[in-house]
Amino acid sequence: MVITGFNLAALNYRRDRRTLLFLGAASIVLVLVLAGQLVLWAVQRRENQAVESRLANMEAEVRVHQSQVQSIRTQLPSETVKQYEARVAAYNQLLEASVFSWIGLLTELERSVPPGVTVATIQPDLSTGKVALGGEARSFEDITKMLRALEERTTFRDVFLLHQGTHKAAAGTPETLDFSVSLVYKGRTQ
Numbered sequence: 001m002v003i004t005g006f007n008l009a010a011l012n013y014r015r016d017r018r019t020l021l022f023l024g025a026a027s028i029v030l031v032l033v034l035a036g037q038l039v040l041w042a043v044q045r046r047e048n049q050a051v052e053s054r055l056a057n058m059e060a061e062v063r064v065h066q067s068q069v070q071s072i073r074t075q076l077p078s079e080t081v082k083q084y085e086a087r088v089a090a091y092n093q094l095l096e097a098s099v100f101s102w103i104g105l106l107t108e109l110e111r112s113v114p115p116g117v118t119v120a121t122i123q124p125d126l127s128t129g130k131v132a133l134g135g136e137a138r139s140f141e142d143i144t145k146m147l148r149a150l151e152e153r154t155t156f157r158d159v160f161l162l163h164q165g166t167h168k169a170a171a172g173t174p175e176t177l178d179f180s181v182s183l184v185y186k187g188r189t190q
Contacts, residue, residue: 071168096126105131108156112149116142124185133181136167143179150183159183 027031065136073081113119122135143164150159163180 048058093126104155108153108185109133112146112153112156114142114145114149117146129185131164131183131185136176136177136178138174138176140164140177143177147181150181155186156183157186 053188105122105138109122116138117135119133120136120139121132123132123134124130137146143161147159147161150156161179162182163178165178167176167178
């Protein structure tokens with residue numbers, strides 16, 4: 001008896017062939033991506049080495065310049081150094097003064113001070129932004145209104161009444177209250 005059409009192959013051999021072709025193609029793509037990554041890594045490594053060598057050269061130049069400056073400083077007389085330090089301090093004060101916004105401070109104070117209060121002195125610390133105010137008020141309520149108005153302004157913080165006292169007035173005029181206030185002005189330009 002002769003059997004015709006006898007097949008010993010598995011039923012899904014065509015599917016297995018497609019899977020093998022797909023896996024082979026995926027492997028080739030992964031190998032190409034890995035080769036590309038290796039090339040990029042080598043190029044980046046060369047660039048890093050070039051940057052590191054330039055950086056080392058620059059650091060060596062900085063050390064040379066620092067040693068030259070140090071040697072020149074030792075040769076300068078102490079009086080000359082003190083004169084230059086005084087000039088630098090004066091320039092720093094000018095720079096701090098240019099950063100302080102007087103117009104902004106006066107505008108904010110004008111918006112905050114009620115009619116019954118007179119501000120007589122304004123003493124800012126230009127480096128920190130602290131401001132000391134001094135003046136007179138008709139009543140304690142007027143001082144309280146001013147303190148509340150200063151606290152409500154976003155450009156002022158840490159508003160404190162430092163002193164209040166009765167001011168002796170001339171005969172026939174009402175007594176006034178002297179006061180001093182400390183605050184921090186945040187409206188300085190940076």
